[in-house]
Amino acid sequence: KRRSSKRLPPGSLGIPIIGQSFDLLQAFQANTAEKWLEERIRKYGPISKLSLFGKPTVFIHGPAANKFVFTSDISTIADQQMKSVQMILGDRNLLELSGKDHKRVRGALLSFLKLESLKQYVGKIDEEMRKHLEMHWQGKEKVVVLPLMKTLTFDIICTLLFGLERGTRRDKFVDCFQEMLQGMLTVPVNLPFTRYNRGLRASAKAQNMVKDLIYEKRVELEQKGGSPHQDLITYLLSIRGQDNEVITEKEIVHNILFVMVAGYDTTSVLITFIVRLLANDPAVYAAVLQEQEEIAKNKNSGEFLTWEDLAKMKYTWRVAMETLRMFPPVFGGFRRVLKDIEYGGYLIPKGWQILWVASMTHMENSIFPEPSKFDPTRFENQASVPPHCYIPFGGGPHMCPGNEFARIETLVAIHYLVTRFTWKLCYTDNFFSRDPMPKPTQGLPVYIVPKKPL
Numbered sequence: 001k002r003r004s005s006k007r008l009p010p011g012s013l014g015i016p017i018i019g020q021s022f023d024l025l026q027a028f029q030a031n032t033a034e035k036w037l038e039e040r041i042r043k044y045g046p047i048s049k050l051s052l053f054g055k056p057t058v059f060i061h062g063p064a065a066n067k068f069v070f071t072s073d074i075s076t077i078a079d080q081q082m083k084s085v086q087m088i089l090g091d092r093n094l095l096e097l098s099g100k101d102h103k104r105v106r107g108a109l110l111s112f113l114k115l116e117s118l119k120q121y122v123g124k125i126d127e128e129m130r131k132h133l134e135m136h137w138q139g140k141e142k143v144v145v146l147p148l149m150k151t152l153t154f155d156i157i158c159t160l161l162f163g164l165e166r167g168t169r170r171d172k173f174v175d176c177f178q179e180m181l182q183g184m185l186t187v188p189v190n191l192p193f194t195r196y197n198r199g200l201r202a203s204a205k206a207q208n209m210v211k212d213l214i215y216e217k218r219v220e221l222e223q224k225g226g227s228p229h230q231d232l233i234t235y236l237l238s239i240r241g242q243d244n245e246v247i248t249e250k251e252i253v254h255n256i257l258f259v260m261v262a263g264y265d266t267t268s269v270l271i272t273f274i275v276r277l278l279a280n281d282p283a284v285y286a287a288v289l290q291e292q293e294e295i296a297k298n299k300n301s302g303e304f305l306t307w308e309d310l311a312k313m314k315y316t317w318r319v320a321m322e323t324l325r326m327f328p329p330v331f332g333g334f335r336r337v338l339k340d341i342e343y344g345g346y347l348i349p350k351g352w353q354i355l356w357v358a359s360m361t362h363m364e365n366s367i368f369p370e371p372s373k374f375d376p377t378r379f380e381n382q383a384s385v386p387p388h389c390y391i392p393f394g395g396g397p398h399m400c401p402g403n404e405f406a407r408i409e410t411l412v413a414i415h416y417l418v419t420r421f422t423w424k425l426c427y428t429d430n431f432f433s434r435d436p437m438p439k440p441t442q443g444l445p446v447y448i449v450p451k452k453p454l
């Protein structure tokens, strides 16, 4: 009865199951998703209904909408991934959990990713970056940046979080992850030869591989007295028996897959877009180079970067923040509505989903003046950015716990790239498509020239 007194938002739910999914996917490919949404706003107003990836959806945007999505009570709004993502990454991954379960698993992950632990990783990340340059950049005249940065961030995650060394086993994981990622943004109808179907099969394979790793690490931990802190899997196994910290094997498997995807695909995009920007913007490039050379100058050759060095990379990090504003790797996300709620005078019924989109506030003139201008000085005084408007890492209880980790990887990578190489873009069109991660033309091929021997 209560329902009838409120209206559903305007808009059409489209064709059953499919709804507007293909329209949005097409817009992602053409990099017109923001325009597509603006078109909706013009047609239906700030709040509208549509149907995406099998579910009735309400699209809302703006600072108040972000606040609503990120700070609503967990009994009202829970996180929600598309069915395809949930099926491929597993239903016990962090984004699927809420309330106590979410707190417990997230707490375990955060205690591994906390700042004191991260400080110890700087040297190891530095080592991975140098190995990467030796293997993939040195001696080359042309490289393709995006796939290489994916390799780099995947290697870092594998070494640091999973204790998985280079070799055929790691390569098998890479293949599985490619298939899984391809299957994630699809309409979840499991027919043979579809991307979704291949994604599901790759996920089953990867889950078995993680189970084998868990077995080995458990033996190492219990019989050989290995340190719990050597990698994330061992750490999660080690806290299993403790009071209130029981984390099931399934949760470990699903979250390991999830952290791998969440951790490497995103950061690689950020580094790639910074590389592109530095090639296009001589003033920003000069300022970044100066900051990084200042740091390099004070180091002996072979000496790793330290936490203190990273703290000095203030300008470079602002460049990264501005890159995240204009090219957020994560376009947005979904939330699940757990009970009938009202927003902006409309009813959002229980069981529907809400779509939030980062760029809608990132590119809003009233929040970031001249939004299309790349200007790292916007972040000189971070307090001046209004709350709930800058959301490349999301917000609220599900906010990205890997943001500091991403910061370290990005700063280390940019340090070595600008101090060791110069580069020029092979394509200067500045286009990118989304799948749904942003991808510049051809993955950003560049001509490179080394500055000095590694």
Ligand code: HEM
Pocket: 079, 094, 095, 106, 109, 258, 259, 262, 263, 264, 266, 267, 270, 328, 329, 330, 332, 333, 334, 391, 392, 393, 394, 395, 397, 398, 399, 400, 401, 402, 403, 405, 406
């Ligand atoms: C530039 C790099 C990154 C970006 C832009 C990014 C972005 C995001 C965003 C937007 C969310 C929130 C999703 C939502 O609320 O629906 C998120 C969640 C998450 N991210 Fe990241 N991320 C990055 C790097 C990382 C890294 C390096 C890791 C791991 C080492 C990581 C692990 C996670 C996890 C585990 C969650 C889920 C948290 C939860 O549900 O409680 N991310 N990330």
